[in-house]
Amino acid sequence: MRRIVIIGAGQAGLVLALGLQKRGYDVTVVAEKTADEVRYGRLISNQCVFHPALERERELGINLWDDEVQPVEEVAFNAAGGPAGTEPAIAWRQKFDHPAQSVDQRVKVSDWMTLFEAQGGEIRHHKVTPNDLDAYAAEFELVIVAAGRGPQFDALFPRNPEFSPYAEPQRAIGIAYVRTKHPMPPGLIFNLGPHGENFILPVLSVQGKVHGIGFFGIPGGPMDVWHDVTDIDQHLEIGVELLRAHFPWNKGILEEAEPAGPLEMLHGAITPTVRHPVGKLPSGKLVLAMGDTAVTNDPVGGQGANMAARAAKSYQEAILAQEDRDFDEKFMHDAFAKYWAVAQHATAFNNALLAPPPEHVLATLDTAQRVPEVAHRFAHLFENPVGYTGWLTDREVSMRYLQEATARA
Ligand SMILES: Cc1cc2nc3c(=O)[nH]c(=O)nc-3n(C[C@H](O)[C@H](O)[C@H](O)COP(=O)(O)OP(=O)(O)OC[C@H]3O[C@@H](n4cnc5c(N)ncnc54)[C@H](O)[C@@H]3O)c2cc1C
The missing domain is CATH 3.50.50.60 (FAD/NAD(P)-binding domain)
Incomplete structure (x- = not known):
């Protein structure tokens, strides 16, 4: 053997x-x-x-956890920058063909x-x-x-x-597991802003069913805020401020949340x-x-x-x-x-x-609001990123696809 x-x-x-x-x-x-x-x-x-x-x-x-875990059935994508600042400039939701999970x-x-x-x-x-x-x-x-x-x-x-x-980390990361009373969608929220990103998703944790709230801030920017944070209450206070300032349409999630436990946070930066x-x-x-x-x-x-x-x-x-x-x-x-x-x-x-999205990627995210095929294709990159290369890496291919998909819709 x-x-x-x-x-x-x-x-x-x-x-x-x-x-x-x-x-x-x-x-x-x-x-x-x-x-x-x-x-x-x-x-x-x-x-x-x-x-x-x-x-x-x-x-x-x-x-081992299929019977207990909350399925991640969809992605709700939002890009900041709406006219009043309180609503996203781009927002769409897409169901996954097969649910994801976070255990x-x-x-x-x-x-x-x-x-x-x-x-x-x-x-x-x-x-x-x-x-x-x-x-x-x-x-x-x-x-x-x-x-x-x-x-x-x-x-x-x-x-x-x-x-x-x-050669250096591109994001300052802060994650916490919380319990929130706020009504939650049956999946993943992906918020994109000029200073970084925010992910929120249901997790089956050691503490039971919770939500993971992750902030990914561009180093040196207003979302790079975790340096002196030592306890989870402080982490949550900062998280509430980050949602209010950058992704206010989701602020209720943390305003109505409590920490899932004292060890339920993580700070770091990865190259x-x-x-x-x-x-x-x-x-x-x-x-x-x-x-x-x-x-x-x-x-x-x-x-x-x-x-x-x-x-x-x-x-x-x-x-x-x-x-x-x-x-x-x-x-x-x-x-x-x-x-x-x-x-x-x-x-x-x-x-x-990790890089600022080029114009054709923004056009893709924007078109996804009106053309379900585009939302479906983008959302499924997370489970099969092989389709990324040769599509969103190529401006001409991307723009032609948007025209064709829009015509089909
Ligand atoms: C904040 C954060 C959020 C993430 N979110 C996602 C996500 O949503 N989706 C996703 O796909 N990935 C995500 N990841 C990445 C994912 O967690 C890792 O890529 C994945 O865990 C890598 O698996 P691995 O087995 O290679 O390494 P690890 O999971 O790190 O496992 C390595 C193991 O080796 C052990 N070990 C380390 N050094 C030694 C040593 N010298 N001797 C013996 N044992 C050792 C460690 O204790 C550990 O148990 C995230 C990571 C972070 C930090």
């Missing part, structure tokens, strides 16, 4: 571990934290997971760790350093590093400047980074990066967890196809290339969302 170790128990590592376990592989996971430390720890993400990634979880039988990653990760162990999988608990990897490479046939974003494995998996247009995915250890042995360790997107486009699930599927297919052959350098590059064939579009879409 092939022996594989996955460093990191997150959306990427655990979906792969559970998938390989189901196929009879001897998989070991190395996790920095125990299931309880994750479950009772701080907020990690806002994790809107769309249909393709959910389907993968269903294929593996690890969709708190603390719930997912801790439940999946428990399931993996209950099914006979081994989890070792410690924080792996680059120096530890040679010992793993000696013990296992394949070492996959799925330890999330951040600089800890920078030297092993250097930034690839060709696909990493940003979107694509890395060289194959790392060489001092012994000469190779290790393969996966998930955020290989490709980190800013969360503004809601792509990271979706792509982590995608990576797990692609890597699993590559591992199965390798049969008894060595997991050599070619295998590693091919496994990543298969994933990147899709992930590059998610990264391109996400990076584009």
Whole structure:
């Protein structure tokens, strides 16, 4: 039986571990934290997971929350700038063909760790350093590093400047989970303004059913406000002011909200980074990066967890196809290339969302108000960003499509 170790128990590592376990592989996971430390720890993400990634979880039988989670049935898109300032300049709503879900990653990760162990999988608990990897490479046939974003494995998996247009974070992020008495739509709210974005969505969290409210502010601007925030009440007060000032049509949501708990907030800033995915250890042995360790997107486009699930599927297919052959350098590059064939579009879409929208994208968002086909196509980019490239990357193609779709309507 092939022996594989996955460093990191997150959306990427655990979906792969559970998938390989189901196929009879001897998989070991190395996790920095125990299931309880994750479950009772701080907020990690806002994790809107769309249909393709959910389907993968269903294929593996690890969709443990389908009966409890509030489905994310639609997206309500608003762009600021209406004449009185109190209403959006652009507003449309679009139902997803298949609902998305946001299950708190603390719930997912801790439940999946428990399931993996209950099914006979081994989890070792410690924080792996680059120096530890040679010992793993000696013990296992394949070492996959799925330890999330951040600089800890920078030297092993250097930034690839060709696909990493940003060297600094492009958004100051503040997320909180709240309970609100305000009437809520059955899905995701995406508010776009000149100083940043705001997302609101239903979440099944460790605290039960809540709403996640995320602000993504352009650094140095009026939505870059989280530096000195240390408690959740302060976070909520600032959130109320941000909604009033930038997205006032939704201000009632936070005015009528209370925090879901003292740990239910997160502040940060992420540099979107694509890395060289194959790392060489001092012994000469190779290790393969996966998930955020290989490709980190800013969360503004809601792509990271979706792509982590995608990576797990692609890597699993590559591992199965390798049969008894060595997991050599070619295998590693091919496994990543298969994933990147899709992930590059998610990264391109996400990076584009961080830049001011060009005229043809604004025209698309505007036309979506009147032409349902356009709203449908744009909304479904979140679940399948492959359609972004060659459409919204090309002004002429976009404008011609708008004319044709408008004529059809
Ligand atoms: C604020 C915010 C909002 C987001 N919203 C969305 C969204 O709406 N939709 C979406 O798709 N994505 C979203 N994301 C991104 C998403 O959460 C990540 O892309 C996804 O979790 C990546 O999965 P991963 O398994 O690669 O890494 P992670 O989920 O980070 O998991 C890595 C795991 O490895 C462990 N680990 C780290 N270092 C070590 C070590 N040295 N040794 C052992 N273990 C280690 C960590 O404890 C963790 O459990 C959001 C992220 C943030 C921060």
